[in-house]
Amino acid sequence: MQSFTIESQFKITGIGSASGLIYMKDYLFIISDNSSFLYKYSIQEKELNKIPIMENPQGNIAKKEILEVDDLISLFGLEERIYRFRCVEGWSMVVPWIGFPLSKLVDYLQPNSKAKYVKFTTRYDPSMFPDQSKGIFASIKYPYVEGLRMDEAMNPLSFIAVGMYGKRLLPQNGAPIRLVVPWKYGFKSIKSIDNIEFVEEEPKNTWQVQNPKEYGFYANVNPSVDHPRWTQAKERVLGKFGKQNTLSFNGYEKEVGHLYAGMDLRKFF
Amino acid sequence: MGVIIAFLPLAWVGYGLENAIDPIKSLYSVSGMSAIILLLLSLLPSTCKRLCGYNLLRYRRPLGLLAFCYALLHILVFIILDAEGDIAFVVRESLKKPFVFIGMSAFLILLGMAFTSTKRLFKRFAKYHQAVYGAVILAVTHAFWAQKVAGIFEYMLVFSAIIFLSERLIFRMKNL
Numbered sequence: 001m002q003s004f005t006i007e008s009q010f011k012i013t014g015i016g017s018a019s020g021l022i023y024m025k026d027y028l029f030i031i032s033d034n035s036s037f038l039y040k041y042s043i044q045e046k047e048l049n050k051i052p053i054m055e056n057p058q059g060n061i062a063k064k065e066i067l068e069v070d071d072l073i074s075l076f077g078l079e080e081r082i083y084r085f086r087c088v089e090g091w092s093m094v095v096p097w098i099g100f101p102l103s104k105l106v107d108y109l110q111p112n113s114k115a116k117y118v119k120f121t122t123r124y125d126p127s128m129f130p131d132q133s134k135g136i137f138a139s140i141k142y143p144y145v146e147g148l149r150m151d152e153a154m155n156p157l158s159f160i161a162v163g164m165y166g167k168r169l170l171p172q173n174g175a176p177i178r179l180v181v182p183w184k185y186g187f188k189s190i191k192s193i194d195n196i197e198f199v200e201e202e203p204k205n206t207w208q209v210q211n212p213k214e215y216g217f218y219a220n221v222n223p224s225v226d227h228p229r230w231t232q233a234k235e236r237v238l239g240k241f242g243k244q245n246t247l248s249f250n251g252y253e254k255e256v257g258h259l260y261a262g263m264d265l266r267k268f269f
Numbered sequence: 270m271g272v273i274i275a276f277l278p279l280a281w282v283g284y285g286l287e288n289a290i291d292p293i294k295s296l297y298s299v300s301g302m303s304a305i306i307l308l309l310l311s312l313l314p315s316t317c318k319r320l321c322g323y324n325l326l327r328y329r330r331p332l333g334l335l336a337f338c339y340a341l342l343h344i345l346v347f348i349i350l351d352a353e354g355d356i357a358f359v360v361r362e363s364l365k366k367p368f369v370f371i372g373m374s375a376f377l378i379l380l381g382m383a384f385t386s387t388k389r390l391f392k393r394f395a396k397y398h399q400a401v402y403g404a405v406i407l408a409v410t411h412a413f414w415a416q417k418v419a420g421i422f423e424y425m426l427v428f429s430a431i432i433f434l435s436e437r438l439i440f441r442m443k444n445l
Contacts, residue, residue: 230368236294241292243293
């Protein structure tokens with residue numbers, strides 16, 4: 001048997017890997033791995049067009065995969081991160097999470113240059129989540145949705161947890177996988193994720209939809225921007241009686257402050 | 270007997286405080302919920318007298334005073350524990366944030382009523398005690414707003430407040 005090496009002649013932005021190629025009249029037709037699109041590339045104009053081949057194609061992603069938690073663990077390994085956690089309602093705690101950086105997962109999924117935001121969706125299964133089965137009496141609209149800007153998602157602090165305190169996540173903590181964004185209020189750290197999409201527009205996150213006056217998309221921990229009903233300057237540490245000062249970006253300003261340079265954080269709360 | 274039952278929530282929260290996960294929040298919730306339930310119950314005796322003829326009016330004053338006690342406790346949690354005694358902060362928050370403002374206004378009404386609830390003063394100030402209806406509306410709004418998402422308890426509060434207030438309205442219109 002002889003082995004071949006095919007050197008790539010050019011790179012097509014937006015295509016990570018391909019399992020099929022057809023050349024026809026100056027066009028390359030590409031069947032991308034696990035994607036729900038047929039790609040049509042004009043060699044002369046260097047233009048990529050997508051032709052959906054499924055009913056609900058998921059855009060901007062090279063690998064559309066259904067992964068089990070154990071696949072994720074074997075792909076990305078595990079590490080422990082001890083993070084401060086600050087709820088928008090004023091309590092805080094320190095949590096030892098187990099998981100892997102979100103950036104590893106994003107790199108693996110290979111979103112294209114059109115991907116500006118990551119959209120996360122919690123599993124919708126009323127038989128599993130009691131509040132979802134209440135219909136119109138449910139406390140919020142389901143499924144729960146959260147999002148991050150691409151650069152936020154790629155920041156080394158953004159984390160996907162599969163465990164905490166040395167054990168697998170319990171259902172109430174967001175099993176099997178959840179997001180942890182330590183410089184944002186807790187509601188950004190979406191639980192029980194079962195779908196990750198890369199989108200061009202800022203996703204409408206659940207609490208912003210529920211009450212846009214009180215909750216925004218960014219939700220960065222900020223002691224100098226009050227919630228309309230209470231101060232964010234201090235926090236109640238769970239299990240303690242007294243209060244402590246809340247830190248800018250929950251104490252991670254050095255690591256993430258630059259992501260928001262020049263932004264009016266009163267407007268983008 | 271009634272007084273003992275009314276102080277049960279206090280005993281319960283006192284007992285559980287040692288192991289409370291979020292002690293300030295549980296003190297807020299228990300004192301606030303008790304105050305508003307007692308306040309609504311204090312509207313019951315006169316409605317009851319009009320509708321079913323039972324005279325329970327002797328319970329009206331103690332119910333109102335108990336509601337005031339829990340409201341006072343609620344305010345003290347705010348001033349002493351939450352604001353850590355920073356009076357300037359308390360005043361600023363009360364004026365700046367509508368949610369705090371309406372709660373504080375409801376408390377000031379109850380404070381005035383508690384002061385004038387002695388036999389001698391009540392004779393002079395009885396007509397001002399109609400301000401309780403304002404306090405009820407403010408307190409129910411405050412309780413409704415306090416929740417991330419209003420639940421069955423908050424809807425029950427609104428429902429009972431509407432019943433009590435509309436019964437009075439209908440009674441007055443009949444007797445014009």
